[in-house]
Amino acid sequence: LTATDQSAVNNSADNVILAGDRVLFYYDARRTWLTRVTENSPPFHTHVGIIKIAEAVGLAYGSSIITTLGCRIFLLKPVALDYIMKSERRTQIVYPKDFGYIAARSGLRSGCKVFECGTGSGGLTTFFASLVYPTGVVHTFEEREDFINIAKKNVERTGFSSVVKFEHTNPTRTERSSYQAGSYDLALLDTGDPWNLLPLASDLLRGSGFVFCICPTTNQAETVCEALSQNFVDVECVEILLRRIEARLGKTRPSMRMIGHTCYLASGRKIKPEPPLENS
Ligand SMILES: C[S@@+](CC[C@H](N)C(=O)[O-])C[C@H]1O[C@@H](n2cnc3c(N)ncnc32)[C@H](O)[C@@H]1O
Numbered sequence: 001l002t003a004t005d006q007s008a009v010n011n012s013a014d015n016v017i018l019a020g021d022r023v024l025f026y027y028d029a030r031r032t033w034l035t036r037v038t039e040n041s042p043p044f045h046t047h048v049g050i051i052k053i054a055e056a057v058g059l060a061y062g063s064s065i066i067t068t069l070g071c072r073i074f075l076l077k078p079v080a081l082d083y084i085m086k087s088e089r090r091t092q093i094v095y096p097k098d099f100g101y102i103a104a105r106s107g108l109r110s111g112c113k114v115f116e117c118g119t120g121s122g123g124l125t126t127f128f129a130s131l132v133y134p135t136g137v138v139h140t141f142e143e144r145e146d147f148i149n150i151a152k153k154n155v156e157r158t159g160f161s162s163v164v165k166f167e168h169t170n171p172t173r174t175e176r177s178s179y180q181a182g183s184y185d186l187a188l189l190d191t192g193d194p195w196n197l198l199p200l201a202s203d204l205l206r207g208s209g210f211v212f213c214i215c216p217t218t219n220q221a222e223t224v225c226e227a228l229s230q231n232f233v234d235v236e237c238v239e240i241l242l243r244r245i246e247a248r249l250g251k252t253r254p255s256m257r258m259i260g261h262t263c264y265l266a267s268g269r270k271i272k273p274e275p276p277l278e279n280s
Helices: 003-009 080-085 096-106 123-132 145-158 194-204 218-231
Strands: 022-028 031-036 044-046 049-051 064-066 072-076 113-117 137-141 164-167 184-189 205-215 232-238 264-270
Touching (some): 031 044, 031 080, 096 123, 096 264, 113 123, 113 194, 123 145, 123 184, 145 164, 194 205, 194 218, 205 218, 218 232, 218 264
Parallel strands (some): 113 137, 113 184, 184 205
Antiparallel strands (some): 022 072, 044 049, 064 072, 205 264, 232 264
16 A cells, blocks of 8 residues: 555554544535645634644544634545545536436445546545555546646545546557557546447456446537447436435525536446347
């Protein structure tokens, strides 16, 4: 394990914050800060008072410290989603409502192998790295150097980078020998033209493995579903809607605002191509 990996996993048993850990300082849902703590960490100033973050070292996760203005700040252990929402983002990222569905539908778990095209800011990469950790792999491809550098930095902070293999290239223009055909459990395509990557995804997936295409527009969803029906079965196109509820005694109602649209998820399961049956 690398030093950062160590910090991601070593406290799960004793629940104590160690120097070098990243901690989510939580005041309320809108006011949270994610930072690495050491005995020498300088305090930071917020509008709820100065938080002496060094005081967190040695305390238990879930406990709290008090700011100079008397506000209580809870010390939480960050999960992949906290890192993603705090990461540097130069591209549209995939939202939790969407990647959660992909994980459930594909049955992805620790040890699985994921192929991803379109690393972007590394949001999806981070989430799937946290699922396949510590023995799986997320093999991710990005053609833009500036984006892949940001994604590397974002993943590094989470402690899951030992299971991520970054490739700065377009995989359709790469020697296929760099990855093993028929060995991946899931292919994630978040590019503008996922249909052009389906032959490669089909080649890389094991039989019955899932491909998921992230499509911001209906036009893309339509085109890719048409293409999916050639080499995949169980083809599905869904849109996940998430509505927050403001739950307060006597006045519970949906939140006035919501994210109206992120993407459509078009998916299918790889099959071995067979000639049509005579009677079909
Ligand atoms: C919307 S972003 C992906 C965001 C990412 N899923 C996340 O959650 O952070 C799409 C990315 O795909 C990259 N891309 C598009 N086509 C590509 C290709 N053929 N090979 C490699 N990267 C590609 C773009 O440069 C861009 O960074």
